[in-house]
Amino acid sequence: MSQHVLPFKTLALAAAIILGLVANAKAQPKLRQHTATTAAQVALTSANRTVPGNKVAITTSGARRIITSNGLPSHAVGSFPNRGNPNRISAQSHRFVVPVSPKVGAARALARGASFGVAINGVPFDPNAAEFWLGNPRSGWDYNALGGAVSLGFDANFAHVQPSGAYHYHGLPVGLMQQLGWSASRPSPLIGYAADGFPIYALNAQVDGQVVRMTSSYQLKPGRRPGGTQPGGPHDGAFKQDYQYVAGSGTLDECNGARVVTADYPRGTYAYFLTDAYPTIPRCLRGTPGQGFGKR
Template identity: 40%
Template sequence: MKALYATTVLTLLAASAAQAHELNITIQLDQRCIVSNGIPDHEVGTWREGAVVEPQDHLFCVDATPEDTGTITDQGVFISGMTLTGIPLRPGTAEWYNPDADADAERPWTRDRSSGWNVEGVGGLIMDAQNAHVDGDGMYHYHGIPEAVMSNLEGTLFAYAADGFEIRYVGGDVQSSYQLKEGEREGEGAPEGVHDGTYVQDWEYIEGSGTLDECNGTMVDGEYVYYATDTFPFFPRCFRGNVTEAALGGGGGDRPEPPVENDG
């Protein structure tokens, strides 16, 4: 076993309680494993009343030498990737627009998918300054770019994706190929208003409109690499390599169903 990185620091949480940030990254045979307690190494919060970061048992093992399979996995992935600081990337949400909900409700969203309009995390749910929040189990995770992490990167490597490929961050030097659709939302049961990014379906992939492919990746010096971008989709949401059980199951224990977001 080759130890790549280990750290323990104290983090100030929203509840004003200091908890230790614990992290260990190793290479075990053909896998790269990130083990962490899910406590970030920066300040967090605040969100809804009662929402606090709870320690987790993250074990995220992915292929250390990933290869392009020629196919794309875009369903059922619980964790898109894991940062070098041991925090999950989880851009998707479990919240969907519900046209039958109270029209005057601030967030007329449920887990009923029948409308076909999935709430986008950034711009839709409550986030802290790092574009992150906690789910119903207190699991802290990023939906968008965490400036506190990006500003302290040593190089461009930011995280490892669910299939083991690198996720890098270079700011505006690469551009997503997803664009907001024009005009008003249409269709039975669609939310009112223009395509403004509140919902995943407000966006569309337009090949060649940016520098990245539909999975937010590209070839760099003969190797495939994903990128974290300042705009949608922020992190890869589909994968060209073999997605591991750690990503499908949640990176720590068995998670047959994603926990409720609870708006952070």
């Protein structure tokens, strides 16, 4: 009976692949095994620490707008690491490229782990959190980052830090809004740019000569979750899947956007709005995403 002996090169390649897979598995952070099903008020740490050295540049080159930054916030932040977030802020090498004149198209869902956009201080907007029911991304139940069911160690800017050291926003960038002179009685100043190039504003817009609070069209689903092998309890906002889009229930579309006239776009533009209710940061785009916003 003959035996088939693999060539040495084949064995070496197989060994290298196995070692690479093992090393990659070790490098991946282990997901937490959450069982919480009840929404709660988000606990925020005071933003009383400064991180010197913010660097950001926004330039245009032909049809492209290029935003480069070190990702260090321009405002005070909370204490990191903290109980809900074990990571320390560090400088990054962000480079985002978006179209100067984006086109409105059909809504496309934001890829899991992708950034929605970047603030004008160079800090990314990341609406989703890598937290799942039972720690399983395939469960179909993603925790709402601002649902309060799990502690994510946010500071008063609704921001925290990735394992890479990247500071990023999950909600209203309060410190930045204060720096920009945001006021409830005036239209929002420009807050940033979405991945497709459309502008981002916060809460307020000018509509027919009046300042209007722009509102989300997402509502909590009625009834209760399935239970059993899935989360139970009422749809209370602990999970993203607790919400559904109800056209016309707010002033904004499914991507938290609307066409408006602003000081930056006096001829009018489609724009996204950060809201004080879910989704706060939009979860879909109406244009084609540019570069630098993929999974980080």
